[in-house]
Amino acid sequence: MGGYGLRHPSVSVIVRACDAADGLTRSLNCLAAQTQRNLQVIVVEQGSDAAVARVLATAQDRDAMLECAHIDSDDPADAFDLGIERACGSYAYLMDAGDTLAPQTLERLFSLAMAHDLDLAMGSVGFAARELASDADEAVVYASDEEFHADAWRYFEAGILPYPGGKLFAKAHIDEAGARFASAAGTGFITSFLKDAHGVAFDARAICNVGEAALRQLSTGELARCWIDSDEQDLLEGLFASWGLQDDANTTSMLQRRYVSNVISTIITMCSPSCDLTEDEKRAHVERMITSDRTQQIASEAAPWSGAVRAMLMPIRKKDVSLAMGEGRIFSWLTRHNASLGAQLFS
Numbered sequence: 346m347g348g349y350g351l352r353h354p355s356v357s358v359i360v361r362a363c364d365a366a367d368g369l370t371r372s373l374n375c376l377a378a379q380t381q382r383n384l385q386v387i388v389v390e391q392g393s394d395a396a397v398a399r400v401l402a403t404a405q406d407r408d409a410m411l412e413c414a415h416i417d418s419d420d421p422a423d424a425f426d427l428g429i430e431r432a433c434g435s436y437a438y439l440m441d442a443g444d445t446l447a448p449q450t451l452e453r454l455f456s457l458a459m460a461h462d463l464d465l466a467m468g469s470v471g472f473a474a475r476e477l478a479s480d481a482d483e484a485v486v487y488a489s490d491e492e493f494h495a496d497a498w499r500y501f502e503a504g505i506l507p508y509p510g511g512k513l514f515a516k517a518h519i520d521e522a523g524a525r526f527a528s529a530a531g532t533g534f535i536t537s538f539l540k541d542a543h544g545v546a547f548d549a550r551a552i553c554n555v556g557e558a559a560l561r562q563l564s565t566g567e568l569a570r571c572w573i574d575s576d577e578q579d580l581l582e583g584l585f586a587s588w589g590l591q592d593d594a595n596t597t598s599m600l601q602r603r604y605v606s607n608v609i610s611t612i613i614t615m616c617s618p619s620c621d622l623t624e625d626e627k628r629a630h631v632e633r634m635i636t637s638d639r640t641q642q643i644a645s646e647a648a649p650w651s652g653a654v655r656a657m658l659m660p661i662r663k664k665d666v667s668l669a670m671g672e673g674r675i676f677s678w679l680t681r682h683n684a685s686l687g688a689q690l691f692s
Contacts, residue, residue: 354385355455356513358438359428361389361421366396368443368556373404373411381451385434387412388442389424397442422526425509425534429519429526436466436513443556444510453551454513457484463544464518467500468551470511484548493545494588498599500547501581507535511553518542532577536584578604578639601647608640609657609673613680616673631673632666651692 358376362369369388376386388404390397390413405411416427425439436458438451450468458466463486487493500506509531514524524537581600582591590596611634614620615627622630634640644662649655653676660668 353383354434355383356381356436356438356451357385357387357428357432357434357516358440358451359387359389359425359432360440360442361391361424361428362397362401362442363391363421363424364397365442365556366400368441369397369400371445372440372442372556373400375445375448377408378448379446379451380449381455384451385412385432387414387428387431389414389416389428391416391418391421391424420527422531425526432516434516437516437519438513439509440553441510441556445554445556446511447552450511450551450553451513453484453548457486457546457548457551458513458515461486461544461546463513463546464515464542465538465545466513466551467505467545467547468511468553469549470505470508470553470555484546484550486546487544490543490545494585494590495593497539497585497588498593498596501603502599505547506539507532507577507581508555509534510555511551514538532580536580540584540587577607598648601643602650604640604643605647605654605658608634608644608661609654609676612657612669612673613677616670616677617681628666628670631670632664635661635666635669636664 360369360372360376373386373388376384388401388411390401401411401413405413412431414427414431416424418424428439429437436455438454440446446468454466454468457463487496497506505511518524519538522537522541524534526534578600581603585591585593585596585600612631615622615631620627635644640661641664644658647658649658657669657672657676660666660672
C-alpha cells in the first residue's frame with residue numbers, strides 16, 4: 346500500500362471532489378492499493394454534500410495522513426490549482442473523484458519519469474489511448490523534444506491530451522511554466538506546461554480510467570464557454586506554432602477535427618433536454634457559432650471522418666441553423682439512449 350503524507354513525497358496525488366461520494370470512495374481505494382510508495386494524497390472538496398464529508402472522515406480514520414482541503418469556489422479549475430499549491434511531491438498526478446487506476450500505474454509512471462528525467466510521463470486514458478499503442482510492450486520514450494513535438498498530434502487525436510488525468514507532471518516544471526488551471530482551465534494548464542517541457546514518455550500499460558465527472562467534462566464541456574470564442578483552438582494553435590508546426594499536415598488535420606468535434610458536441614449538448622436555455626437562446630448561440638468566420642473556414646477545409654460528421658457538417662457549411670439543430674436533436678437522443686453508439690458515430 347502506498348504511504349501517504351510523508352515528508353518528501355514521490356508523487357502528490359490531487360483528487361478533485363464535488364458531490365461524488367461513491368466515486369471518491371472508488372478513487373481512494375485505488376490509491377490505497379497503489380504499489381508506489383511515499384504518496385501525498387490531497388483531496389480538494391468543493392461544495393460537496395454530507396456524504397462526501399463522511400467518506401473523507403472514514404478515509405482519514407484509515408489513514409490519518411490523508412490531506413483534505415475545502416474550497417468555496419464553484420470553478421473546478423480552482424480546486425486543482427489549490428491542490429497544486431499544496432503539492433510537495435516531485436511529481437503531481439491529477440484526478441477527479443470517480444477516476445480509477447490500476448495498482449501499478451503510479452509506480453510505472455514514476456519509475457519511467459525518474460529513469461529518464463522526464464517532465465511528463467503519460468499513461469493510458471481510455472480505450473483510444475490503448476489502441477494508440479495496443480502492441481507496445483515497452484514505454485515510448487522520446488529521444489528529443491523535437492521528436493515528441495512531431496508526434497504530439499497523435500496524443501491529442503487519441504484524447505490523451507489535453508486532458509490532464511493519467512499523467513505525472515514534474516512539479517518543478519509546473520511552477521517554472523506558471524501552469525495553472527485558472528487560465529483557460531485544462532487546456533491552458535496543458536499548453537503552458539508543454540511549451541517548454543523537456544523529456545516526455547508514454548506507457549500504455551499505466552492504465553487509468555475516467556470517471557463520470559471527467560466523462561461529462563470531456564464529452565460536453567461547459568456551455569458558458571462553448572465554442573464561440575474558440576479559446577482552446579487559439580491555445581492549441583499557439584502551442585504548435587511555437588514548435589514550428591503550424592504548417593504540419595497531421596497537426597492541421599488534428600486541430601480541424603478537434604474544432605469540428607467541439608462545435609458538433611456543443612450543438613448536440615444544446616439540443617439536449619438537460620440544457621436549460623430557452624429555444625431562442627439556443628438558436629442564437631448555435632447561429633453565432635456556426636456562422637463565425639473561423640467555424641466556416643475550418644468546416645470548409647475539414648474532411649469528414651464519419652457519416653455522422655458529414656451529416657452535421659452539411660448544415661454548418663450552409664449556415665442552416667434549423668437543420669443543424671434538427672440533426673443535433675437526433676444525435677442528442679441517440680447519445681442519451683446509447684452512449685457507446687453515440688461515441689462511435691463520431692469516431
